[in-house]
Amino acid sequence: MMTTKRSLVLAAVLTVSLSGCLKTRAQLFGDKDGDSEQASKPVPSKVQDVPQQGNYAIDEIKGEITRMSGRIEDLERSQKNGQEKSEKATQEELKQLNSRMADLEKAQTNILEALKKYESKAVPASDPTQEFDQGKARFKKNDYEAAIDSFTSYLKFPKGKHTEEATYLRAESYYQLKQYKKAIVDYSKFPEKFTKSKRVPTALYKIGLSFDALGLHDDAKGFYQELADRHPNAPETKKVRQKLR
Numbered sequence: 001m002m003t004t005k006r007s008l009v010l011a012a013v014l015t016v017s018l019s020g021c022l023k024t025r026a027q028l029f030g031d032k033d034g035d036s037e038q039a040s041k042p043v044p045s046k047v048q049d050v051p052q053q054g055n056y057a058i059d060e061i062k063g064e065i066t067r068m069s070g071r072i073e074d075l076e077r078s079q080k081n082g083q084e085k086s087e088k089a090t091q092e093e094l095k096q097l098n099s100r101m102a103d104l105e106k107a108q109t110n111i112l113e114a115l116k117k118y119e120s121k122a123v124p125a126s127d128p129t130q131e132f133d134q135g136k137a138r139f140k141k142n143d144y145e146a147a148i149d150s151f152t153s154y155l156k157f158p159k160g161k162h163t164e165e166a167t168y169l170r171a172e173s174y175y176q177l178k179q180y181k182k183a184i185v186d187y188s189k190f191p192e193k194f195t196k197s198k199r200v201p202t203a204l205y206k207i208g209l210s211f212d213a214l215g216l217h218d219d220a221k222g223f224y225q226e227l228a229d230r231h232p233n234a235p236e237t238k239k240v241r242q243k244l245r
Helices: 002-014 025-029 033-039 050-080 087-122 129-140 144-154 163-176 180-187 200-213 217-230 235-240
Strands: none
Touching: 050 087, 129 144, 129 163, 144 163, 163 180, 163 200, 180 200, 200 217, 200 235, 217 235
């Protein structure tokens, strides 16, 4: 249950425009009249700056599809129970949601195709350890933007032996640059992918701090609670006890 909730919360936060403008929690979790027209347009197949934006765009689209699927289920359930607004209004909202989901699925397909074409050309033939070493050196010098470039180049290699550390250090770099949404994407790979990593407690803690920095304090508290529940003896857990009171 906690893992599902975590995935849904992360998905909702990542449901932002590709221009990167920050939205409030209410905007992230609700339907907005002002954004509906622009949001309903599918992302073009010719994606600009594919290596930097493509994966984040896919996460955003998956998050919105998840959110709307939940809303559709709520509407259908409420309609059966006679708790929803008028049947006409409900059917209209269902129609709009299904149309939006179709657009998102088309956008997702376009982006995946663009990424596939890019990655077929961009993946190095061997483990680019030099890029990883260069990224670590830049990170130690607090040159975070350059470090991100190096780690991103390294992470194009699908089975690099330093993948976990490169992901973590890139997350730390984004965090230091206050690019919290991107930091959350990388940190979230630890409780989801690198589940046995010793960095999981720190990643959960940093996800919470990132949500706090974005003003999403309720969401941050959920990750602090998960940290306390799953890693009660971790040093980071001691730091969040006060936040959970």
